[in-house]
Amino acid sequence: MSSQKGVASGNRGQKYKNATAFKNDKYGASPQVKKANAKVHDGVCQRCKDVLEWKVKYNKYKSLTQPRKCVKCLQKTVKDAYYIMCRPCALQLQLCAKCGNNEEVVISLDKKEGEEEVEEEEPKGNRRRKKRDAHHTDEEDEPNDLDDFGDMDSNCDSEDTEK
Incomplete structure (x- = not known):
């Protein structure tokens, strides 16, 4: 038995609710917020993509100022925030670039690179x-x-x- 009081009456809804949803660009978006909103999170699994989209939505996303070190090739080639692998390593090993698990990649890196090559040509x-x-x-x-x-x-x- 629990010693907590009021557990049985804890079935009511939330007392205070927001009337409007949070907007990260409500008072004019800064360049960082605009860049984060426009970013396409590719090369990651669905769970990591959802996490990154949540961070962008609620102004928790902080972009990198300097490249990070890749955990596979140990070079400073990771340009995206919260990623642990560079694009070539993630593409070659078919792993999620954020968590490193062998999950199904939602938006693959090679499709995006192929589109860029067509535009460059x-x-x-x-x-x-x-x-x-x-x-x-x-x-x-x-x-x-x-x-x-x-x-x-x-x-x-x-x-x-x-x-």
Whole structure:
């Protein structure tokens, strides 16, 4: 038996409740808060991802000022806060970069790196130039197409006259 008083009456709800949810950028976000809100937590398991999102949501996330040492390769290559492994080691060993467990990685590192490579290969300026060049070549082709159709019409007229 317990010696605590009031255990049976402890079934009521919470006495004081917040009317509105906490916002980490309520009074104008600082650059650190903006950066933390925009950060994508990749290479971690679902539990670690939830922990990191909670830290960002309630202003507990503190970013790194200097790179940390990786526990696998022992180099100062860890750039993300709360991670214990660098990206190459986590990708190679298929481990969570935060806890180091062999859990299923939610957002893998290689997908993000692949997307960055595609963007690097084709800068925005070149895309516009390619679109412009394609547009100009289409305009140049149109008069030639009309000439081809014009020849066909003249051929059709001559065939009609022959019959």
